[in-house]
Amino acid sequence: DQQVKQNSPSLSVQEGRISILNCDYTNSMFDYFLWYKKYPAEGPTFLISISSIKDKNEDGRFTVFLNKSAKHLSLHIVPSQPGDSAVYFCAASVYNQGGKLIFGQGTELSVKP
Amino acid sequence: DAGVTQSPTHLIKTRGQQVTLRCSPKSGHDTVSWYQQALGQGPQFIFQYYEEEERQRGNFPDRFSGHQFPNYSSELNVNALLLGDSALYLCASKRTGGNPGLRAVNTEAFFGQGTRLTVV
Numbered sequence: 001d002q003q004v005k006q007n008s009p010s011l012s013v014q015e016g017r018i019s020i021l022n023c024d025y026t027n028s029m030f031d032y033f034l035w036y037k038k039y040p041a042e043g044p045t046f047l048i049s050i051s052s053i054k055d056k057n058e059d060g061r062f063t064v065f066l067n068k069s070a071k072h073l074s075l076h077i078v079p080s081q082p083g084d085s086a087v088y089f090c091a092a093s094v095y096n097q098g099g100k101l102i103f104g105q106g107t108e109l110s111v112k113p
Numbered sequence: 114d115a116g117v118t119q120s121p122t123h124l125i126k127t128r129g130q131q132v133t134l135r136c137s138p139k140s141g142h143d144t145v146s147w148y149q150q151a152l153g154q155g156p157q158f159i160f161q162y163y164e165e166e167e168r169q170r171g172n173f174p175d176r177f178s179g180h181q182f183p184n185y186s187s188e189l190n191v192n193a194l195l196l197g198d199s200a201l202y203l204c205a206s207k208r209t210g211g212n213p214g215l216r217a218v219n220t221e222a223f224f225g226q227g228t229r230l231t232v233v
Binding site for chain 1: 155156158219223225
């Protein structure tokens, strides 16, 4: 049972435009969500997170939106840069489960100059 | 400040053999989790160690075992290797508050670069 789903395996965007990566989840117990970025031959790098008590969190060019009623979150990157090209994973956890992360399958973002 | 370090970076083993992977957490971190990432998939949680005890376990067979040492470093052991165990093994560390019942503060986990295990 895939509790966290990223239905787009890949996304291609022009440099300077907005990249929108989507993630859906099924477990209503999830209350903390994270986005990680992964380059080849490296481990995932934390990007941004959001608690379920919020619906938006911003950090520079990165904004995460959470729609609890739809069990959907999205990551917006504005403006997109070629260095953003990587695989992006969303992950979810339940607060009282010690931070065990449930990951989606990942979306490969390609930002073209 | 060194981040999470894992060794070795690559490993080739034969079916049926045993393997040990190692992880040193980021400075100040006391909780270590292990994940398995198969090709084209997201990382899958194996287990988590805190205070030298296994605190949570994912859906992995008993062939997967681990250990945490007093310095918070950790090992992942896999016995009787199968071809399907070929994957990237990731270690993640975080700081857990001293709250009873492991009600951890939701801080992000930091990942190492992983160990690429190939079983032939």
